[in-house]
Amino acid sequence: MRSSTEISWKKTSSRVLWTSDWAEEMRDKLRKWREDTCRNSEQIVDVGEELISEHASKLGDDIWIIYEQVMIAALDCSRDDLALICLQELRKQFPDSHRVKRLTGMRLEALERYDEANKHYDAILQDDPTNTAARKRKISILKAQGKSTEAIRELNEYLEQFVGDQEAWHELSELYINEHDYGKAAFCLEELMMTNPHNHLYCEQYAEVKYTQGGLENLELSRKYFAQALRLNNRNMRALFGLYMSASHIAASPKVSAKVKKDNMKYAAWAATQINRAYKLAGRGTKENKCSIKAVEEMLESMQITMS
Amino acid sequence: MPIQLTSQAYCKMLLHAAKYPHSAVNGLLVAEKTKEKKKDSHSDPVLCVDCVPLFHGTLALAPMLEVALTLIDTWCKENNYIIAGYYQANERTKDSRPNQVAEKVAARISENFSDTAIVMVDSGRLTMSCFEPIVLIYDHHENKWKNREVTSDSFEDWNEAQKITSALLEGRSYENLIDFDNHLDDLRNDWTNPVINKSVLDLC
Numbered sequence: 321m322r323s324s325t326e327i328s329w330k331k332t333s334s335r336v337l338w339t340s341d342w343a344e345e346m347r348d349k350l351r352k353w354r355e356d357t358c359r360n361s362e363q364i365v366d367v368g369e370e371l372i373s374e375h376a377s378k379l380g381d382d383i384w385i386i387y388e389q390v391m392i393a394a395l396d397c398s399r400d401d402l403a404l405i406c407l408q409e410l411r412k413q414f415p416d417s418h419r420v421k422r423l424t425g426m427r428l429e430a431l432e433r434y435d436e437a438n439k440h441y442d443a444i445l446q447d448d449p450t451n452t453a454a455r456k457r458k459i460s461i462l463k464a465q466g467k468s469t470e471a472i473r474e475l476n477e478y479l480e481q482f483v484g485d486q487e488a489w490h491e492l493s494e495l496y497i498n499e500h501d502y503g504k505a506a507f508c509l510e511e512l513m514m515t516n517p518h519n520h521l522y523c524e525q526y527a528e529v530k531y532t533q534g535g536l537e538n539l540e541l542s543r544k545y546f547a548q549a550l551r552l553n554n555r556n557m558r559a560l561f562g563l564y565m566s567a568s569h570i571a572a573s574p575k576v577s578a579k580v581k582k583d584n585m586k587y588a589a590w591a592a593t594q595i596n597r598a599y600k601l602a603g604r605g606t607k608e609n610k611c612s613i614k615a616v617e618e619m620l621e622s623m624q625i626t627m628s
Numbered sequence: 629m630p631i632q633l634t635s636q637a638y639c640k641m642l643l644h645a646a647k648y649p650h651s652a653v654n655g656l657l658v659a660e661k662t663k664e665k666k667k668d669s670h671s672d673p674v675l676c677v678d679c680v681p682l683f684h685g686t687l688a689l690a691p692m693l694e695v696a697l698t699l700i701d702t703w704c705k706e707n708n709y710i711i712a713g714y715y716q717a718n719e720r721t722k723d724s725r726p727n728q729v730a731e732k733v734a735a736r737i738s739e740n741f742s743d744t745a746i747v748m749v750d751s752g753r754l755t756m757s758c759f760e761p762i763v764l765i766y767d768h769h770e771n772k773w774k775n776r777e778v779t780s781d782s783f784e785d786w787n788e789a790q791k792i793t794s795a796l797l798e799g800r801s802y803e804n805l806i807d808f809d810n811h812l813d814d815l816r817n818d819w820t821n822p823v824i825n826k827s828v829l830d831l832c
Contacts, residue, residue, distance in 0.1 A: 359650065362800075396650065466720055497688050500728060532690040542691075557812045561695045602815035615702040619695075 343375040350386055361396035364389060369402055384413060391423060395430040403427055418444050422453050434461050452482055459491075468499060486512060493525070502533040520552035524559045531566055536575055542566045543587065557598065564591035564620070592620040630776065631657070631713055631745045631765065632673040634784045636828045639793040640679050640805065640821065641763070645717040645749050647802040648684040654729070655681040655807065656697075656737075657713030657747065658704055674712055674743055675784060680819055681807035687716070687729045696808045697736065703820075711737050713745040715763075721752035726766055726773055738768065746773060758794045761786065792831045801827060 346367045353364060368390030376383055391406035407427060410420045421444055428437035438461060444454040455478055462471035475492045482488065493508035509526040516522055527545035530538045543566035549559035567588035571581050599613045637657060644653045657676040682696050697711075704710055714733045718724060726734075726746045738744040746766040753762040765782060766773040780786035796802070801824060810817040 464720065466723060494686055497686050500688060528689045528691050532688070557815065558692060561812075562691045565691050565694060599815055614706070615699050618702045619698045 343371060343378040346371050347379055347382055347386070350389060351382070354385070354389055359396070361393035364393035365397050365399055365402065368393065372406070384410065388419075388423065392426065395426060398430075400427070400431070403430070418448060418451060419453070422457060425454075425457055429457070429461060429464065434465065437461060452478075452485065456488070463495070468495060471495060472499070484515070486515065493529075497529065502529050505529050506533070518552055520549045520556050520559065523549035523552060524556055524562065527559070527562050527566070531562065536570065536573060539566050539570050539573075543570065543584070547587075555598075560591055560594055560598065564588055564595060567591065595620065630673050630767070630782070631659075631743070631747075632675045632782060632784055633657075633747075633763075633789070634675065634677050635789040635792045635832070636825060637676045637679045638761075638763070638783065638789045639796055639828060640681060640824060641715050641717075641747070641749055642754065642758070642793050643796060643802040643805045643824065644681040644684075644807060645751050645754060646797055647805050647807075649751070650719070651684045652687050652717060652719040653681065653684045653749075653807070654687050654714065654716040654733075655679050655683075656700060656711050657715060657745070658700075658709040659712035661704075661708050661710045673781075674745075676712055678709070678825075679715060681805060681821075683809050684807060685809070692808070692812065693733070697733075701740075710741055712741050712743070713737070713747055715747040715749060717749035717751045724748050724750040724752070724764055731773060734768070734773075744768065756794060756797050758790050758797070761789075788832065792828055795831055796824070796827060 349367065350364065350371075353360060368386060371379065372383070372386065372390060379386060387406040387410050391403045391410070394400070394403035394406065404427070407420070407423055410417075410423065414420050421440055425437040425440035425444075428434070428440065438458060441454040441458050444451050448454075455474075459471050459474045459478065462468075462474060472492065472495050475488060475495065479485065479488055479492065489508045489511050493505045493512070496502070496505035496508065506526060506529045509522055509529060512519070512522045513526060523545050527542040527549060530542035530545065543563060546559045546562035546566060549556050550563060553559070567584040570576060571584035571588060573581075576584075595616060596613075599616050603613050641655065644655060647653075657679045659674050659676050680696075680700050683692070701711060714730060714737060716726065716730050718727070726748055730746050730748070734744050734746050748764040748766065750762045750764060753760070761778050761780075761782065763778060763782075765776050765778055767776055768774075783789050804823055806817045806819050806821055808819050811819045
């Protein structure tokens with residue numbers, strides 16, 4: 321709601337109106353990016369830098385969290401100058417904060433001064449052994465140094481203590497996938513699916529891991545989970561393609577019974593129709609996408625031939 | 629036969645890496661299909677005229693890669709192209725060697741194209757000015773992938789490639805680069821990147 325003083329302020333200068341609205345709009349944008357955990361660091365730096373240098377007074381208490389957000393984005397863009405400005409403001413305001421100490425550590429990480437960064441995190445953990453942020457930063461350092469085995473081991477130990485940390489389970493699944501340890505990656509995704517049964521992305525990723533593992537049993541499992549992901553979100557294209565691919569491979573396998581083959585050809589045919597439909601919908605009115613539609617149709621046709 | 633990169637192929641690889649600086653990225657390189665292999669064509673370079681950016685983030689999963697390979701293969705056939713190579717930029721800037729994913733995809737491409745190359749983007753050396761080429765080219769010799777020296781001969785026109793890539797990086801064109809992942813998120817996103825291709829042509 322606009323206060324009366326703001327309204328009269330607007331009447332006196334249209335330029336001030338634009339500035340005040342812009343600051344509010346950008347503040348809301350930054351909040352949305354925080355909530356969605358977007359890593360659009362260049363945009364955050366562009367918006368944030370101007371916001372904190374020209375409009376700091378209009379940000380209220382949000383300014384501190386904005387300093388933190390802009391600082392991290394600045395590190396991502398190698399803008400150590402901007403990161404330092406934000407960090408110094410935060411240090412002044414919150415001199416003994418662990419949260420700010422962690423940011424100091426992150427800056428050192430960005431400068432590749434990992435030993436010093438680790439010292440900061442160890443100091444936090446001395447003081448507060450339950451500080452999850454510091455532990456996760458230490459694991460990130462191992463990852464940055466290419467020490468995947470150690471990172472995996474530390475993350476496993478962390479999860480024994482903090483079993484509900486979804487972000488950590490997801491990170492672990494990615495680490496395992498990069499090491500081609502698909503069985504263990506699947507286990508992590510199973511944990512995530514259990515605690516988030518309505519999340520179509522976890523279902524779909526689990527299906528992809530199973531498919532990659534290979535073998536008839538895993539293919540059938542992957543088809544089931546691609547189908548489940550589609551039930552949760554019928555616009556998930558990866559799930560739709562995945563359903564098509566897994567069903568097609570099962571139908572083409574010499575090891576399956578005639579009934580299984582027939583069922584899977586049905587699933588694949590259904591998926592193919594849906595894929596074609598999705599492409600036609602997307603291609604409406606655009607000349608360029610016609611080639612995509614044609615390519616998809618041909619791909620589906622060529623796979624049908626291999627199945628029969 | 630060694631490969632050569634056009635400006636369009638080179639700049640799109642770098643734009644892809646620049647768009648996702650904190651992730652691994654990969655893609656395919658395509659060449660024009662020649663009618664016959666001449667007897668003495670051993671020294672003729674294979675010109676990679678374009679690239680198709682594939683994924684960013686987790687590269688080691690099979691299903692979407694299979695979809696992409698099949699779809700892009702179909703597209704190639706319509707445009708008289710052939711998939712001739714694979715590029716990848718690793719997640720860590722200090723690591724520019726081809727890994728298992730790169731070797732597996734390259735092996736798959738080799739089934740249809742005998743001189744498949746792996747191009748690794750050395751993102752640690754990525755700068756706005758692009759004053760030197762930052763790719764490493766690997767050829768398959770005696771069951772191993774070997775690094776070949778990259779000179780200006782590895783490009784159709786290095787000066788043009790350098791100029792165009794630098795201009796597009798400065799102009800933040802990478803924000804509009806579409807990879808196959810973006811396409812799967814929204815089918816209207818066109819992985820042939822007509823907008824960027826036009827920018828490249830305009831700068832030639």
